[in-house]
Amino acid sequence: GQNIDQPTEMTATEGAIVQINCTYQTSGFNGLFWYQQHAGEAPTFLSYNVLDGLEEKGRFSSFLSRSKGYSYLLLKELQMKDSASYLCAVRPDGSGNTGKLIFGQGTTLQVKP
Amino acid sequence: DAGVTQSPTHLIKTRGQHVTLRCSPISGHKSVSWYQQVLGQGPQFIFQYYEKEERGRGNFPDRFSARQFPNYSSELNVNALLLGDSALYLCASSEMGGAGELFFGEGSRLTVL
Numbered sequence: 001g002q003n004i005d006q007p008t009e010m011t012a013t014e015g016a017i018v019q020i021n022c023t024y025q026t027s028g029f030n031g032l033f034w035y036q037q038h039a040g041e042a043p044t045f046l047s048y049n050v051l052d053g054l055e056e057k058g059r060f061s062s063f064l065s066r067s068k069g070y071s072y073l074l075l076k077e078l079q080m081k082d083s084a085s086y087l088c089a090v091r092p093d094g095s096g097n098t099g100k101l102i103f104g105q106g107t108t109l110q111v112k113p
Numbered sequence: 114d115a116g117v118t119q120s121p122t123h124l125i126k127t128r129g130q131h132v133t134l135r136c137s138p139i140s141g142h143k144s145v146s147w148y149q150q151v152l153g154q155g156p157q158f159i160f161q162y163y164e165k166e167e168r169g170r171g172n173f174p175d176r177f178s179a180r181q182f183p184n185y186s187s188e189l190n191v192n193a194l195l196l197g198d199s200a201l202y203l204c205a206s207s208e209m210g211g212a213g214e215l216f217f218g219e220g221s222r223l224t225v226l
Contacts, residue, residue, distance in 0.1 A: 035217075042117075043217045045215070087156070099144050099161035099163070099207055099215065100158050100171070101156075101215065102158070103157070104155050106154070
């Protein structure tokens with residue numbers, strides 16, 4: 001089966017650091033993605049991990065452990081505009097079917113002043 | 114450059130009717146995927162098309178069908194609409210190879226009454 005788990009909601013304070021965890025069990029693995037989705041808008045790409053380790057991109061970092069089926073998204077120096085839903089997604093198949101992602105339910109992050 | 118464009122943005126149908134949703138990918142992208150996103154959930158994979166051929170199908174009934182045209186635009190068709198088909202339908206385009214991140218359109222919000 002395909003299963004991706006992430007917390008439903010999180011709250012953090014402006015300027016702080018927050019870590020959003022994601023665990024997955026999928027029939028195959030060909031990369032893990034994090035997307036940001038503001039209410040009523042399209043998901044936008046944040047990060048991609050296919051090898052174990054940390055990928056850093058500005059205030060956002062993403063970590064992957066394939067042996068543990070685990071990833072996290074780290075957001076630093078939180079801003080009010082970071083209030084959004086954060087979607088963890090796994091690509092289970094390789095080339096030829098790269099358009100298929102399995103998404104978690106999303107984590108709604110609320111940043112408070 | 115234009116991103117992924119979808120039409121219509123909003124529509125209301127009644128049970129039993131048929132709907133056609135349209136998507137134009139980013140210029141140069143040959144892969145188009147369709148997702149259904151119910152309120153409060155992550156997107157669910159419906160179809161992927163690449164070079165006008167179906168490359169993947171999610172767990173959706175035969176009432177759902179799609180096709181891709183020579184210019185790589187795509188249509189999603191849903192027959193015999195049910196109340197449960199009310200959702201945001203997202204189209205995503207991608208390049209084959211590399212990370213192949215998906216770029217999402219703003220979606221078509223379908224309400225079935």
